[in-house]
Amino acid sequence: MMTLDDYNFENKQALIRVDFNVPLNENFEVTDTTRIEAAKPTITKVLEDGGSVVLMSHLGRPEGKEEKFSLKHIVAKVSEIIGVQVKFAEDCVDDEAQKASDELANGEILLLENLRFHPEEKKGDENFAEKLVQHGDCYINDAFGTAHRAHASTTVVAKYFNEKCFGYLLAKEIESLQEVLDSDDKVTAILGGAKVSSKITVIENILDKVDHLIIGGGMTFTFIKAQGGKVGNSLVEEDKLDLALEILEKAKAKNVQVHLPKDAIIADAFANDANTKITAINEIPEGWMGLDVGPETLIDFDKVVLNSAKILWNGPLGVFEMENFAKGTISLGNSIAQATKNGAFSLVGGGDSVAAVKQFGFEDKVSYVSTGGGAMLEMLEGKTLPGIAAIKNA
Numbered sequence: 001m002m003t004l005d006d007y008n009f010e011n012k013q014a015l016i017r018v019d020f021n022v023p024l025n026e027n028f029e030v031t032d033t034t035r036i037e038a039a040k041p042t043i044t045k046v047l048e049d050g051g052s053v054v055l056m057s058h059l060g061r062p063e064g065k066e067e068k069f070s071l072k073h074i075v076a077k078v079s080e081i082i083g084v085q086v087k088f089a090e091d092c093v094d095d096e097a098q099k100a101s102d103e104l105a106n107g108e109i110l111l112l113e114n115l116r117f118h119p120e121e122k123k124g125d126e127n128f129a130e131k132l133v134q135h136g137d138c139y140i141n142d143a144f145g146t147a148h149r150a151h152a153s154t155t156v157v158a159k160y161f162n163e164k165c166f167g168y169l170l171a172k173e174i175e176s177l178q179e180v181l182d183s184d185d186k187v188t189a190i191l192g193g194a195k196v197s198s199k200i201t202v203i204e205n206i207l208d209k210v211d212h213l214i215i216g217g218g219m220t221f222t223f224i225k226a227q228g229g230k231v232g233n234s235l236v237e238e239d240k241l242d243l244a245l246e247i248l249e250k251a252k253a254k255n256v257q258v259h260l261p262k263d264a265i266i267a268d269a270f271a272n273d274a275n276t277k278i279t280a281i282n283e284i285p286e287g288w289m290g291l292d293v294g295p296e297t298l299i300d301f302d303k304v305v306l307n308s309a310k311i312l313w314n315g316p317l318g319v320f321e322m323e324n325f326a327k328g329t330i331s332l333g334n335s336i337a338q339a340t341k342n343g344a345f346s347l348v349g350g351g352d353s354v355a356a357v358k359q360f361g362f363e364d365k366v367s368y369v370s371t372g373g374g375a376m377l378e379m380l381e382g383k384t385l386p387g388i389a390a391i392k393n394a
């Protein structure tokens with residue numbers, strides 16, 4: 001597979017699909033620049049080789065052309081971060097846009113207006129894709145966040161180019177996941193979050209790849225109840241009790257050690273100021289619910305994590321949005337940070353654990369934090385992402 005470093009972009013115009021779906025405040029200022037910064041190395045590589053760049057992205061979920069979702073709002077920020085004054089085309093496929101990209105000189109960047117102002121983008125429309133293709137000599141996909149979507153800009157355009165590859169960001173996402181899941185070392189996966197139902201396919205897929213599976217968060221209680229424990233008013237998916245037992249059986253058959261919490265911090269209401277107690281995980285009284293893991297559990301989990309060479313973390317151990325139930329998630333973050341310091345490789349990805357890692361300052365203390373929630377989850381489920389396949393299988 002060709003990588004970005006196999007190409008020299010001198011006198012070439014690269015059409016790059018980036019993920020500039022960034023949060024804006026009410027004054028249309030970018031409040032989190034992570035995604036723009038993440039795309040910088042790829043853009044810089046093309047410019048430094050002596051090429052030009054046409055950037056395309058979506059922003060939000062517009063219904064037609066909605067001003068508030070215009071990418072014009074981010075032009076100044078992108079220019080500042082990349083260090084080049086970025087030009088802007090007020091549509092992604094009209095004559096003006098084509099003229100602007102035709103006139104682009106080496107060293108210059110053109111940002112196209114929000115792809116999703118055209119419904120054809122999400123439909124993967126061929127005619128629309130053919131127009132986008134006119135903007136470049138080669139295609140780079142660096143948008144991991146949308147790699148699980150078969151949209152015109154993420155998938156369909158790829159087949160029109162002989163020269164195409166992943167950008168640095170997307171390549172790093174793929175490598176990081178391979179580092180954990182295709183490893184012969186001791187691998188531990190930590191799965192938390194709210195529900196078993198949203199993680200079943202992930203659990204089933206990773207049972208073949210890991211040695212230890214730590215389960216935390218709300219989904220714990222479906223497993224505990226299935227084993228005959230008392231879980232009080234904790235979150236339980238009654239229709240998944242059999243499935244929980246099946247998963248435990250499968251894990252046993254595959255020699256995967258499953259670590260469930262031993263104790264919980266329980267509360268008499270789903271509120272930060274609720275009364276709390278610590279109990280055994282399978283002895284939660286009626287009227288109480290488990291909202292975080294307890295101290296015994298954390299000692300257990302810490303040992304497993306510190307003994308692992310590769311660690312994958314998806315989902316918080318408790319209701320971390322409430323300060324009184326964030327301890328478990330913070331403590332696990334500390335254990336993973338320590339393991340990483342000792343030489344382990346740690347990958348955090350898929351939804352809320354990324355928010356937790358950022359909120360509690362672990363971002364620089366783990367090996368890699370994935371930038372794509374849904375895309376990472378689908379990769380963990382063992383799915384082939386269309387955006388990745390379009391480049392790989394060409």
Ligand code: AMP
Binds near residue numbers: 193194198292320
């Ligand atoms: P997910 O999106 O599946 O990763 O779930 C994340 C959500 O799970 C967070 O909003 C947490 O507050 C929630 N969560 C974690 N532990 C629990 C719990 N014990 N009871 C209810 N919700 C929980």
